[in-house]
Amino acid sequence: xxxxxxxxxxxxxxxxxxxxxxxxxxxxxxxxxxxxxxxxxxxxxxxxxxxxxxxxxxxxxxxxxxxxxxxxxxxxxxxxxxxxxxxxxxxxxxxxxxxxxxxxxxxxxxxxxxxxxxxxxxxxxxxxxxxxxxxxxxxxxxxxxxxxxxxxxxxxxxxxxx
Numbered sequence: 580x581x582x583x584x585x586x587x588x589x590x591x592x593x594x595x596x597x598x599x600x601x602x603x604x605x606x607x608x609x610x611x612x613x614x615x616x617x618x619x620x621x622x623x624x625x626x627x628x629x630x631x632x633x634x635x636x637x638x639x640x641x642x643x644x645x646x647x648x649x650x651x652x653x654x655x656x657x658x659x660x661x662x663x664x665x666x667x668x669x670x671x672x673x674x675x676x677x678x679x680x681x682x683x684x685x686x687x688x689x690x691x692x693x694x695x696x697x698x699x700x701x702x703x704x705x706x707x708x709x710x711x712x713x714x715x716x717x718x719x720x721x722x723x724x725x726x727x728x729x730x731x732x733x734x735x736x737x738x739x740x741x
Contacts, residue, residue, distance in 0.1 A: 651680065659673065
């Protein structure tokens with residue numbers, strides 16, 4: 580019995596079975612069973628080391644913010660990344676191409692914000708991401724207020740929404 584089933588037994592009074600969860604959750608659980616504690620701890624250490632390098636880059640370089648796109652490509656139709664029983668990890672590769680610019684902040688925990696500053700010809704908002712120094716959240720609040728005044732988006736709606 581793996582950790583997930585020990586957790587299920589403790590929390591729900593029974594083991595968790597494959598037919599009780601989505602295919603992606605089960606595939607992730609099965610994949611996790613192959614992960615050793617040493618590999619897990621190495622991954623955590625690698626992420627912490629990377630976060631320190633990012634922090635050093637901001638502070639030593641004197642940078643307050645880094646400007647990037649939010650996503651690499653415009654949004655796609657709902658269901659494009661749908662997992663199936665046959666291919667539960669099908670969503671993984673296309674999702675990675677979407678989150679290429681936000682992955683660093685998700686790994687390091689550094690503050691970031693995405694704002695819809697541009698709209699494409701299909702009236703779809705195109706996000707712009709600002710990432711910044713650890714502990715620099717105040718900069719984002721001030722910047723967001725200034726950007727909202729300069730490029731109001733509160734009342735804009737994509738055509739598909741209206």
